[in-house]
Amino acid sequence: MEIWRPEKEHLSESNIARYISDRGLGTLDAFISFTYERPEAFWSSFVDEVLRVKWYEKYTKVLDLSSGVQWPRWFIGGKINIADQLEDSARPLVKWEGEDGSKAVWSYSEVLYKARAVASWLKRNGLNKGDRVGIFMPMVPEIVPVMLGAIRAGGIIVPLFSGFGKEAIRVRLEDSEAKFVFASDISYRRGRPIDMLSELRAGLAPSVRNVVVHERGGLRGDYVSLAEVFKTGGDYVEAASSEDPIMIIYTSGTTGKPKGTVHTHDGFPIKAAADVYFHFDLREGETLSWITDMGWMMGPWMVFAAYLLRGSMAFFEGAPDYPKDRVWRFVEEHRVSALGLAATLTRYLRSIEAAAAPGQLDSLKAFGNTGEPIDVESWLWLYRMGRGRIPIINYSGGTEISGGILGCYVVREMKPSSFNGMSPGIKAAVFTEDGKPAPPGTEGELVVLSVWPGMTRGFWRDPQRYLETYWSKWPGVWAHGDAAMVDQEGFYYILGRADDTIKVAGKRLGPAEIETVLNAHPAVAESACIGVPHDIKGEVPICFVVLKPGYEPSEELKRELIKRTEEALGKAFGAVEDIKFVKLLPKTRNAKIMRRVIRAVYLGRNPGDLSALESPEAIEEIKRVAIKS
Template identity: 45%
Template sequence: MRKMGFIWHPPKELVEESNVKAFMDAEGFSDYKQMVEKSTDDIEWWWSKAVEWLNVEWFKPYEKVYDMSKGIEWTDWFVNGRVNAAYNALDRHRKKRNKLAFIWQGEDGEVRRYTYLELYREVNRLANALKAFGVGKGDVVALYLPMFPETVVTLFAAMKIGAIAMPIFSGYSSAAIQTRLADSDAKVVVTADASYRRGRAVPLKPELDKALEGTKVEKVVVVNRADTEVEMKEDRDVYWDEVKESSRCETVEMDPNDAALLLYTSGTTGKPKGVVLSHAGVILQSSKEIFFNMDLKPEDVFLWITDIGWMMGPWQIIGCQHLGGTHVLFEGAPDYPNTDRIWAMIEEFEITQLGGSATVYRLLKRYGDEAVKQHDLSSLKATGNTGEPIDHDTWMWLLKVVGEERCPIINLSGGTEIFGCFLLPSPAMPLKPTTLGYPGLGMDVDVFDDAGNSVRQQIGYLVCKKPAPSMTRGFWKDPERYIKTYWSRWKGVWYHGDWAYVDEDGFWFLFGRADDVIKVAGKRMGPAEIETIVNSIPAVQESACIGVPHELKGEVVWVFVTLKPGYEPSEELEKEIVDKIVKEFGKPFKPDRVVFVPDLPRTRSGKIMRRLIKAVVAKQELGDTSALENPDSLEKIKEVLG
């Protein structure tokens, strides 16, 4: 790991006006790092303060912050309190009447705006309809929808009546949908006839119909988005517009540990994991990060380029609305119908916080700086990245071109299983390129070596040593798998599976998943380190590095590369890539092969799936590929490899 210097310092005005500075002043902290250390040393103090500062409203006050009597893995939070995420994110804000909850933009340019009062009434109508369909506390309501206004309505309607909302990625095939509906025992599904993506209507209801056999789904509610003809089964299917229930509905009081969300995560093998997230967890983790780290103010407008099927979708919706803020959703792709779509949205809606994944930013960067500069982005206050480690060049582009060196880059990392972040910076701290700053507030993370020793200035495993409210309540109907996945490597310690590093100044960096780490002749290297160097070459659009088994060295490095428009594969370019890696990391990491491919497999959230590339190289079963946005990329890689 190279030593890095500070490249961005927060303007004094930004620090003084930040939410985190107000907290520090009120609680007597002189700097942010000191505050982080206090929050992780004394989690009882921190989470009680978080509840206070984030204005969580309770039906019944809690008696104790947390109780670990059943073990750290099953910590109960806010003992004997009563709360509801929908009430906090919606009901209590309805009196603001004309305050915008969210703005939605369709791919065709249609714009719809919902005030908190309008959204409250719509949620109540659907909540009453769900009750009429027989949905009650603990039942699962599935959302097979893209980012529509109706998606927000369904999310809160389910939670409001004590049901569990289960978003399903709208790009899934019928097999992936069926797996999730059958495993969760979902009672109702809300979907649409179709949604627009890159100029065409993508069918949703027909795909869902193929998935319903063998499930317990009793009712399907269909949003008519594209006026396409779909089959409607009598007594089961109903159009959204036919729901004419009352706009008054009581919110159910829930135990803070009761399930609010069920989010399935898919790997390359095995059954998808159903991550159970609590009411207290989804309220606190999302709003904590958006308030203290993204610095959302009442007048701000927040956009994360995401999907409801990815954790960041509900994270944005619940977190922003708990704080009474305004957020933006959009249908379709970020570069369609125009490549400058995101920059035009920032200008039109005066967006103040923009988030996305490194892959999405690299996609937008390829269209050139002029696409950005032709728009007024002066409203922007911060940018954010998550999903995978960001390379140096893309980080610098975000800083200089998009943020005009005014905006901090809140590079964050965590996971679905904690509904938020283990690591992220603050707008009140200086930044080094690609850093994740410090641990998240209340998140007692560390870096362990193979023996379980805490290490610094040495790459190791990201772990968490204390519980947090947003940690999953276990996997749906599979508690043993939950324990095995996160708590079995070191007793009483959450093993997250990321490859982390803390430098001499206490700044954190990530290098991808530990199971993606490349081991050459006993030396270990995170793929993100190599990819950062490869991506700095002008001709390179994106890269993915994997370790391929080798009889003598254990593994050798293979580099898969996509090129920017106008560039073609060549021996000279291959040599440039190889020479640059050798110069940076030494001969042991000289790539055994550089493979030029048309595309790399990635999820809708932008995460490159290196494990699938490894499976293609090894000619192994690919397992569950339903999360991929571009599954055809794997076939193209097979063709290139021959």
């Protein structure tokens, strides 16, 4: 088996090697233990010595656990604005490319000027500290000063996936009660314009007072031009407490509405920067790139990490295979040092034989993989394309984590698809159902036994749901919901989700979001959606629909229901692979749909404990449609 092994420079000159050496820690294991056993010492050294964060008033205490491990508070007494850390210099901060070949490079000074203007405009137009600001824009340079400007003004940003449909937009704007929205009128994908403004108009919440539009396609309406906002100038900045929120990122669960994870000045940005520094070895002046969207955590993660580490960020708008070799040309032209790919994209590029040409990866120091487990074949494809020189940093955590639970370090060998260590500040373990550490080679659930600054400060206005989601399985233990395993040599592997959440191309989608749309159709009595394996996307949604009396299954109705989910959630997010019509669904005695059982039966696996099943005949219904497939 091919294994990536560190070279001499990794062992002596990498960020992690120098930190270990400078502090006399000796080994990687000692470093990891230090980060979670002595969190005050580690995080203060990182924030003050590595990041050199600018405090308006220095914190008096690093960590306060008086409210329990579920609610830690960090950098107590500190006054800061994490968006007010940009240097005023000509060095490049944003490197960008459009599908049509257009390019832009924005300096730190240019981004700073525009962020100051956005902050000042928001303040003049009624933004109060803590007001929410929705951001519905594609990956364009303008999104960076918009994000930083809103935070600079004291606002809480709510990034929205640029491919969302009106219903997904509405749910998030209503839940956050956003007061302002910044949006683009159109985006571009595969050479075609996509009307974003119409989706936004249809999904606007009553709380929204002002819409600022990045005008690209000449569309007109009752809104403010972003170009004019940038011209207004100003230098407003809100001094905040370290624990004040800066961002709500919504992530889907298995039931109910999406969860609004709350992040703070001293949380998400600090954790993101630490992971990029220690896992991806990004150094000052180097370029970080992640193929993502700002509505997913890896978008803000890239932004915060790049500028806090005094580097550059590179991203593009549109499809990564338009043209086929686009990713590798982009890496070469913008001298990318660390490139993040979802396993879905890697599998797809491999399937269309879109490999890099000689010389295109000369600047690259690390591949990154996140979103879902990477299969061995795709790992080996990247390894061989990098000629064994470029490490593949497998990286897994979540929006609620602000980065990784597990990752890879360049001072230790890496086996295909594995993680060679816990992320900084994280004490991870794999537990069996009885709450005990799983023996090597045994599947269990990934848990965290430490606290770290990037922990979500709960779900937006729903603290009980946060506690139930992560802290209710075992006392004082964060149960993350990933199925995992540790091998005999101490390498970790993620095996999938332990709950019902569907991961479409690495993006988490709660079945309830699709089911809500289907159940609103006049013909549908109820529905249940599961994720099934897919060669390219990792998982795709399959939905089981029970019709109301008087309605009969048909191909026409199936197409209509699939189209409805795409219109409501966006094609990328709500693309249901298939709909199966059944007479009833497996449920518990208290009427909870047993998606776990549906998935197992449909895939021909052992459904496990059926003692709570109310209607055994529902199992035969699932078997019937599975056989027809």
